[in-house]
Amino acid sequence: MSSHKDKRKQAKMGKKNGSGDGGAVMVEELRKHRPKLVAFDLDACSWETEMYLLDGPPFRVNKHGHVQDRSGSVVRLFDDTHDVLHELSHAEEWQQTQVAFVSRTSYPEYAFECMSLIKIGDSEKSMHEVAHHHEIYPGCKVSHFQKIHKRTGIPYEDMVFFDNEYRNIRDVQRLGVVCVYTPDGFRRRHFEEALVQMNASK
Numbered sequence: 001m002s003s004h005k006d007k008r009k010q011a012k013m014g015k016k017n018g019s020g021d022g023g024a025v026m027v028e029e030l031r032k033h034r035p036k037l038v039a040f041d042l043d044a045c046s047w048e049t050e051m052y053l054l055d056g057p058p059f060r061v062n063k064h065g066h067v068q069d070r071s072g073s074v075v076r077l078f079d080d081t082h083d084v085l086h087e088l089s090h091a092e093e094w095q096q097t098q099v100a101f102v103s104r105t106s107y108p109e110y111a112f113e114c115m116s117l118i119k120i121g122d123s124e125k126s127m128h129e130v131a132h133h134h135e136i137y138p139g140c141k142v143s144h145f146q147k148i149h150k151r152t153g154i155p156y157e158d159m160v161f162f163d164n165e166y167r168n169i170r171d172v173q174r175l176g177v178v179c180v181y182t183p184d185g186f187r188r189r190h191f192e193e194a195l196v197q198m199n200a201s202k
């Protein structure tokens, strides 16, 4: 256990280095208002390869732990999707937050199979299991979100959404959802950006 003297010394050093507890306080401030729903697009946002490029079932987990279709094309979650989904489904502070996958793929049956086979982090939970909502069918994503809103009563302003296609961002933003564009796939910095945006608007 550190003494008061040690703490004062640490505080002094922190000031000198321009750090100290300031960073931690800032991170906490960012998370003051947590989204009640975190929604991810699938293709080229949460994972690659896109569903329409696959040859279809049977899907299986290969020796590297990746899901592949009948031709060997791999469906792989981006590392940061893994990390953030793991955090959302395990951390105490996110227990009140629901997770959704929102996709307009024309191949929902492929998507559901892949979600069931992909395990999140080192847990036994599948990607399908960690989500409360799976809105996966073609059409404008406004209707996907309207369904979630109707079912849960969660205000649009308490939802965040990530998508690699700007047309979806533009559509869903109109509802009041905090949207973050992920042109090269989802990264943790997009998650942080969503929290900053949500807290700035509160």
Ligand SMILES: [Mg+2]
Binding pocket: 041, 042, 043, 044, 045, 163, 164, 165
């Ligand atoms: Mg996409």
